[in-house]
Amino acid sequence: MAFRIRYHYRKQQKEIGYANDKHHSLYDAIAAAEGVDLAEFRRMETQLANVSRNDRKTLKEFREEYFRKLGFSQITIFREE
Template identity: 85%
Template structure:
C-alpha cells in the first residue's frame, strides 16, 4: 500500500509520496522534499533519546516542536488505496 504525506511548509499546503524504505521517518521525508538540512536535528534527537530513555512522548514532542520551528505544520499520513 502506498502512502502520501500532506503537510504545510511556511503556510503553503503541499503533498508528497512516502516510502518507508527511502526515509527514516515522515519528518525526514518532508525535510528532504523542502531541502532542509537535518544534521543538527539528528544530533539533538540522539541526545534527547539518551536522556529520555526511549520515552516515546518526549521524543514525539521534541520532533514536532523542532519541525514547527522550521516552518512545518499539519503533517498527516494518507493511505492510498
C-alpha cells in the same frame, strides 16, 4: 498501497509520496522534499534519546516542536486510494 504525506510549509499546502524503504520517518521525507538539513536535529535528537531512554512521548514532542519551528505544520500521513 502507497502512502502520501500532506503538510503545510511556509503557509503553502504540499503533498508528497512516502515509502518506508526510502525514509527513516515522515519527518525525514518532508525535510528531504524541502531541502532542509537535519544534521543539528539528529544531534539533538540523539542526545535527548540518551537522556530519556524509554520516554517516547518526549521524543515525539521534540520532533513536532522542532519541525514547527522550521515552518512545518498540519503534518498528516494517509494511504493512497
